[in-house]
Amino acid sequence: MTPESPSADAPPKPGEGEMDVDGQEEASAGSSRWRTGSEQRSYTGRLLRALRSAGRSAASPPGVSPSLIVKEAADSALAITARGQSRWSRAILARWRRRRGKFQWRRLREVSARRRAAKMEPSPSKPEIRRKRKRGQGGGGGAAVGSRLMTLGRLIPGGRKLAAPTLIEEATDYIAALEMQVKVMSALADLLSAAARC
Secondary structure (H helix, E strand, O other): OOOOOOOOOOOHHHOOOOOOOOOOOOOHHHHHHHHHHHHHHHHHHHHHHHHHHHHOOOOOOOOOHHHHHHHHHHHHHHHHHOOOOOOHHHHHHHHHHHOOOOHHHHHHHHHHHHHHHHOOOOOHHHHHHHHHHHHHOOOOOHHHHHHHHHHHHOOOOOOOEEEEEHHEEEEEEHHHHHHHHHHHHHHHHHHHHHHOOO
8 A cells, every 4th residue: 555665775865854843753655645746636636526527417416415415526536546555445435336326316315314313313322322331341441442443443434344553554544635635625615715705
């Protein structure tokens, strides 16, 4: 998954390591590539194409939240930019492909309806479940770490069944990709706001 890196025998270039201002090394070369201008430009182009395609194919789909349409376009463009070199990008692309076709918007409407229902009607049994889990953990450090890894696995696409070292590597790359995504989308939002004021 990680791109090719310079030979270990090569002397350090001037300025190397200056980005580690707090003394911490980058977790992997794969995550640092998301900070390059070429990756940001590549993602920007794919995002714009995905948004235009979504706008043409779904002029006004009933029951589908516009924010969900934008999220699907942004995530699929991010996964395509990753070129399937990570598990999270392959998981996003697989999910995106499943949602294409005849029943695409029906599935999106169902997801939107479930999310709205979950927000409007929280389950009364959830507090009790949380209390039981806290009592069951009983101060075991290993159990707490395992619980956090399970939570992390649910947050990372395709990360539910990964071993801890692989999950950490995937999470590091995914977080760096999301940071780049936020940066690009914020810049696009600023451009659109400036154009609207003109």
